[in-house]
Each structure stands twice: as C-alpha cells, then as structure tokens.
Amino acid sequence: xxxxxxxxxxxxxxxxxxxxxxxxxxxxxxxxxxxxxxxxxxxxxxxxxxxxxxxxxxxxxxxxxxxxxxxxxxxxxxxxxxxxxxxxxxxxxxxxxxxxxxxxxxxxxxxxxxxxxxxxxxxxxxxxxxxxxxxxxxxxxxxxxxxxxxxxxxxxxxxxxxxxxxxxxxxxxxxxxxxxxxxxxxxxxxxxxxxxxxxxxxxxxxxxxxxxxxxxxxxxxxxxxxxx
Amino acid sequence: xxxxxxxxxxxxxxxxxxxxxxxxxxxxxxxxxxxxxxxxxxxxxxxxxxxxxxxxxxxxxxxxxxxxxxxxxxxxxxxxxxxxxxxxxxxxxxxxxxxxxxxxxxxxxxxxxxxxxxxxxxxxxxxxxxxxxxxxxxxxxxxxxxxxxxxxxxxxxxxxxxxxxxxxxxxxxxxxxxxxxxxxxxxxxxxxxxxxxxxxxxxxxxxxxxxxxxxxxxxxxxxxxxxx
DNA sequence: CGAATAGTGTCTGTTAGACACTATTAA
DNA sequence: TTAATAGTGTCTAACAGACACTATTCG
Numbered sequence: 355x356x357x358x359x360x361x362x363x364x365x366x367x368x369x370x371x372x373x374x375x376x377x378x379x380x381x382x383x384x385x386x387x388x389x390x391x392x393x394x395x396x397x398x399x400x401x402x403x404x405x406x407x408x409x410x411x412x413x414x415x416x417x418x419x420x421x422x423x424x425x426x427x428x429x430x431x432x433x434x435x436x437x438x439x440x441x442x443x444x445x446x447x448x449x450x451x452x453x454x455x456x457x458x459x460x461x462x463x464x465x466x467x468x469x470x471x472x473x474x475x476x477x478x479x480x481x482x483x484x485x486x487x488x489x490x491x492x493x494x495x496x497x498x499x500x501x502x503x504x505x506x507x508x509x510x511x512x513x514x515x516x517x518x519x520x521x522x523x524x525x526x527x528x529x530x531x532x533x534x535x536x537x538x539x540x541x542x543x544x545x546x547x548x549x550x551x552x553x554x555x556x557x558x559x560x561x562x563x564x565x566x567x568x569x570x571x572x573x574x575x576x577x578x579x580x581x582x
Numbered sequence: 583x584x585x586x587x588x589x590x591x592x593x594x595x596x597x598x599x600x601x602x603x604x605x606x607x608x609x610x611x612x613x614x615x616x617x618x619x620x621x622x623x624x625x626x627x628x629x630x631x632x633x634x635x636x637x638x639x640x641x642x643x644x645x646x647x648x649x650x651x652x653x654x655x656x657x658x659x660x661x662x663x664x665x666x667x668x669x670x671x672x673x674x675x676x677x678x679x680x681x682x683x684x685x686x687x688x689x690x691x692x693x694x695x696x697x698x699x700x701x702x703x704x705x706x707x708x709x710x711x712x713x714x715x716x717x718x719x720x721x722x723x724x725x726x727x728x729x730x731x732x733x734x735x736x737x738x739x740x741x742x743x744x745x746x747x748x749x750x751x752x753x754x755x756x757x758x759x760x761x762x763x764x765x766x767x768x769x770x771x772x773x774x775x776x777x778x779x780x781x782x783x784x785x786x787x788x789x790x791x792x793x794x795x796x797x798x799x800x801x802x803x804x805x806x807x808x809x810x
Numbered sequence: 811c812g813a814a815t816a817g818t819g820t821c822t823g824t825t826a827g828a829c830a831c832t833a834t835t836a837a
Numbered sequence: 838t839t840a841a842t843a844g845t846g847t848c849t850a851a852c853a854g855a856c857a858c859t860a861t862t863c864g
Contacts, residue, residue, distance in 0.1 A: 359594035359674050363634040366587035367595060367675055406591040406673050410664035434662045434677050436638035445634050446587050447595055449662050530816075547818070548853050555852095571814040572861040758843075775845070776826050783825095793835095799841040800834040 365436075365445040369413045370401035370498065371429070372505045373422055373453045375460030376522050376538045380473045381509070382460065383502065384422055385484060385492060387468040392442045393495035397470065397484065399502075401448065414451040422463050428454040428521035433504050440497045450501045452508065454521035476506040509539045517558065520579035526562055528574035529553065558582070593664075593673040597641045598629035598726065599657070600733045601650055601681045603688030604750050604766045608701045609737070610688065611730065612650055613712060613720060615696040620670045621723030625698065625712065627730075629676065642679040650691050656682040656749035661732050668725045678729045680736065682749035704734040737767045745786065748807035754790055756802035757781065786810070 373384040385397040400421035404413040411429065418424045432450040440446065465471055472484035472492055482502035484492045494502070512518050519535045520527075533549050553559055560580040565573040601612040613625040628649035632641040639657065646652045660678040668674065693699055700712035700720055710730035712720045722730070740746050747763045748755075761777050781787055788808040793801040 359596070359631060359669065359672050362594070362631050364592060364594050365632065365634060366590070366592050368587070403587060403590050404593065404664070404675070406593060407666055409666055410662060410675065431661060434638060434659060436632070436677075438635055438637055441587065444587050447632070447638065449664075528816085545854050546816095547855085550817075552853085569815075570863050572816050572863090574816055756843085773827050774843095775828085778844075779825085797842075798836050800836090800843050802843055 365447045367404045367410075368401050368446055368448040369404060369410060369417060369451060370399040370435075370448050370501055371414050371417050371451045371453050372399055372432070372502060373418065373424065373455060373460070373463075374474070374505065374509070374522075375455045375457050376535045377457050377460065379534060379538050381506065381538060382471050383474050383484065383505075384460075384463060384465075385470050385472050385494075386421060387470070388495055389468065395493075396495035397472070397492045397498075398495040399450075399498050404449075410449050414449075414453070418453055422469075424453070424455065424459070424463065427459075432501070432508060435497055435501060437497060448496075448501075450504065452505050454518065456522060456524045458524060474502050474506060476503055482506060510541060513539050517579065517581070520558075523579075526564070526576040526578055528566055528576060529559075530574055532577075593675045594669075595632045595638075596629050596674055596676040597632060597638060597645060597679060598627040598663075598676050598724075598729055599642050599645050599679045599681050600627055600660070600730060601646065601652065601683060601688070601691075602702070602733065602737070602750075603683045603685050604763045605685050605688065607762060607766050609734065609766060610699050611702050611712065611733075612688075612691060612693075613698050613700050613722075614649065615698070616723055617696065623721075624723035625700070625720045625726075626723040627678075627726050632677075638677050642677075642681070646681055650697075652681070652683065652687070652691065655687075660729070660736055663725055663729060665725060676724075676729075678732065680733050682746065684750060684752045686752060702730050702734060704731055710734060738769060741767050745807065745809070748786075751807075754792065754804040754806055756794055756804060757787075758802055760805075 375382050384400065386400055388394055388396050388398055400417050402413060402417045404410055414429050418427060430452055432452050434447060434449045436447045438445060470486065472486055474482055474484055476482050481499040484494060484502065486492055509518060513536055519532055522535050523531055529550055532553065533544060533546065537543050558580060559577040562576045562578055564576045566576060567573065603610050612628065614628055616622055616624050616626055628645050630641060630645045632638055642657050646655060658680055660680050662675060662677045664675045666673060698714065700714055702710055702712055704710050709727040712722060712730065714720055737746060741764055747760055750763050751759055757778055760781065761772060761774065765771050786808060787805040790804045790806055792804045794804060795801065
C-alpha cells in the first residue's frame with residue numbers, strides 16, 4: 355500500500371476508564387451523569403479524547419486525575435471498542451481501561467450530583483448493569499454496559515495468576531480482606547484454609563508483624579504485598 | 583466536558599495482524615517487506631488503516647483478505663499500541679490482532695519477494711525477534727517487535743483454559759499434533775499421559791473414528807474439536 | 811463466661827508428573 | 838522381526854475442598 359495515514363478520514367480516539375473497587379463484597383464503579391446530548395441524563399464511565407501528543411495510557415491517567423482526582427493508581431488497558439455507531443455524533447473508537455482502587459480511596463472520591471458510585475452486576479448471558487445504592491438500574495450511555503461486562507470478565511479471569519487483588523486493597527490488609535476481594539471478583543465463595551495456603555505458598559505476602567486494631571474479636575494479622 | 587469529538591486533532595487508527603501458525607514446533611508469522619519510507623526495506627506485520635465506516639475487527643479481516651488472501655480465520659484483538667512516535671510520519675495508533683492458522687493454510691500463503699514467513703523468538707526479558715528460514719534476524723518496522731512479543735505472551739497464557747490450540751490445527755488432528763502446538767506455545771515439553779487425560783476429560787475432543795494415513799508406523803486416531 | 815472471628819490440623823478426592831509397559835502399523 | 842510411534846496402567850507427589858478444631862480478643 356502506498357497510502358499515507360493522513361489521506362483517510364479517521365475516527366476520533368477516546369479512552370474510557372472503569373474505576374472499580376470492591377466494597378461490601380460487591381464490585382463498584384464510578385459513573386458520571388451526562389449533561390448533554392447524546393445520552394443526556396444517562397450515566398457513563400469517565401472518559402476523554404486522546405490528545406495528539408499523549409499516549410493512550412497518559413490519556414487514561416489524565417481522565418482519572420481530572421474526573422476523579424485520582425493519581426498513583428493501577429491502570430490497565432482492557433479492550434478497544436470500535437462499533438461504527440457507538441457514538442451517534444460521529445465515529446469514535448474508545449480504548450477501555452480498568453483502574454483499581456482500594457475501598458478507602460474509592461469511597462473518598464467526591465460524589466453527588468453528576469458523579470455516582472454504582473454496583474456492577476453481570477447477569478448470566480447478558481450485558482452488565484449498574485445499580486444505584488438504592489438498587490435501581492442506571493441507564494448507561496454509549497456501549498458502556500459492554501465495557502463494564504468486559505471489565506467483570508477480565509477481573510474474574512486474571513485473579514488467580516496475577517496480583518490484581520492487591521491493587522484493590524490498602525497497603526496493609528488481612529487475609530480475610532484479600533479473600534473477600536477474590537470472592538467478589540470470582541463470583542463464588544472460596545475455601546478458607548485452601549485460600550490461605552495458596553496465597554502464602556506463592557510468596558506474595560509479607561507479614562508486617564502488626565495486627566488490625568478496631569475489632570471486637572480476635573484481631574487478624576496484617577500483611578503487605580511483596581511484588582514478585 | 584462539553585467538547586465535541588470533531589474539535590480535536592486526532593491520531594490515525596490502524597490495525598496490524600500477526601498471522602501465526604505453529605510449524606515444526608516453532609511459532610511462525612507472516613511479514614511483508616516495506617517498499618517505502620518509513621522503514622523502507624524493513625519487515626512489518628500486515629496492517630492497514632481503519633476505514634471510517636468499518637469496525638476494527640472488519641479492518642483486521644480486510645487486511646487478512648487483501649494481504650494474505652486468508653478468510654474464515656480465528657482473529658482476536660490483542661492490545662492497542664499508542665506510543666506517540668511509533669510512526670515517524672504522524673501520530674498513528676494501532677490495534678494489534680492475532681490471527682491463528684493451521685500449518686497447511688499458513689504454508690499455502692504465497693511468499694517470495696515482499697512476503698516472508700519468519701520464526702518468532704522471545705529471548706528472556708527482551709523484545710521479540712523474527713528469524714528468516716535461514717536463521718537471520720529480520721529488521722522489524724515500527725513497534726512490531728513489541729506487538730510480536732505481546733503475541734507470544736498472550737498465546738502462552740491463554741492456552742490452558744481456552745481453545746486457542748484448535749485454531750492452529752486442521753479440522754481433524756491427532757493428540758500428538760495438539761500436544762506439539764501446546765508445547766510450542768508454552769515453551770516447554772509436556773507430559774504425554776497427563777496431556778491426553780486433561781484434553782479428553784475436558785470434553786473438548788470428539789473422536790472421528792478415522793486414523794491418520796501417511797505414517798510408517800502405528801497411525802494415530804483423529805479427533806475433531808467439539809466447541810463448548 | 812459467651813460471642814465472634816482468626817487461624818490450623820487433617821482427611822479425602824482430584825489432578826499432574828514420571829515411567830514403564832503394551833499395541834499397532836509399515837517395511 | 839524391527840523400527841517407530843500410539844496409547845495405557847499405575848505409582849506418587851502436589852494441591853484443593855471440607856470440616857472440625859483450637860486461639861485470641863472484647864465485653
């Protein structure tokens with residue numbers, strides 16, 4: 355082919371970021387309410403257009419900073435969504451990302467008005483739905499239900515052989531907290547002794563020697579993640 | 583944000599496709615020699631720009647058809663590469679894909695001149711290299727060494743819980759052929775009885791009742807892939 | 811003490827690797 | 838019969854699930 359890249363009409367390129375945390379055993383994500391067409395009044399993942407001189411990852415980090423005031427966060431690319439009419443205004447291709455936050459940092463993001471935290475559910479053989487704290491489904495803009503569905507699947511699949519779980523916890527955590535995160539993402543309950551054995555045998559954990567404080571029962575040991 | 587997608591300067595959007603097969607126990611890919619700048623004389627993965635009215639996957643399938651005359655093929659999206667200067671002409675973001683072919687179909691692609699088949703190797707902690715049949719490293723254009731490195735890693739990781747292996751085999755195959763593919767992608771040799779047990783127990787295999795023909799020894803049973 | 815949760819010992823069933831063995835074809 | 842590869846029986850080690858048990862804290 356002897357064509358030059360500039361010769362063709364081209365799609366716009368965006369990033370969308372599913373900012374997720376596990377809270378009360380459920381996957382939560384951050385949604386912003388759209389004020390304008392298209393999909394005015396619907397909810398969408400935070401997103402933005404990739405600038406001509408920034409990488410895709412930098413665009414995702416910028417969105418995180420600008421829309422959720424979040425920095426220093428685990429971000430990974432998910433999938434690139436390119437349906438022709440996913441944005442009715444014009445052709446827009448979006449690179450979906452996942453950002454993982456510990457519960458405290460997620461809860462600290464200012465919400466209210468146009469920003470909400472929603473529980474993500476993935477009904478069998480359907481697309482994802484976002485539920486308000488009250489339990490009502492929130493209408494999602496664009497193909498963002500699809501992006502959330504891919505997010506849930508990716509998180510469930512990667513768990514066992516990656517360190518995704520730790521990015522969803524504070525720097526020091528108990529084994530029970532780690533197990534809760536894994537159970538939420540795997541969508542099933544796990545065996546306690548087997549889970550503890552596996553995590554410890556993999557060498558991913560470093561005991562801090564400290565214990566949790568605010569418990570009305572036996573306090574658990576605190577661990578740190580030892581990066582491989 | 584109140585901006586419209588058309589208001590921004592935007593990158594060009596391309597697809598690149600690693601067309602791969604396992605031949606003689608090694609991962610092979612198809613490369614085309616670039617005739618023009620940039621990287622004239624270097625080798626690149628087949629690629630092309632995404633048209634304004636086609637999906638990303640359709641663009642990848644079009645590239646496969648136009649550049650390798652391949653249709654009806656297993657294609658999956660790999661990763662989107664967005665380094666700012668990956669193309670010196672202008673900003674080009676590329677969605678990398680993997681296309682899986684059985685050995686006979688891969689070998690049937692016309693080569694010579696500007697099209698070559700190259701062995702892909704991934705040295706420890708380095709980027710991928712493409713080796714000509716003679717064993718010489720082929721210089722790769724753009725960031726295509728990175729795309730090939732991601733390809734090798736993806737194929738190795740997905741093997742055990744997906745049906746990637748079958749897309750790299752003819753419709754009917756022997757268990758030994760299947761094991762050879764798995765060994766090539768995993769980069770290590772596997773235990774024969776354990777491999778056979780696992781594959782059969784998963785219910786992925788359907789005996790055809792036929793046996794291979796051209797052997798100077800005991801012929802192996804032929805199986806078909808039973809999609810789950 | 812009771813309540814509550816942390817953490818462990820141990821049994822059992824499943825699975826993977828090792829290895830030797832038998833089976834079947836062509837020449 | 839020999840060469841070559843297909844395919845199996847079986848032992849053992851590693852690992853996961855189940856379940857009951859002990860340990861430690863608060864009140």
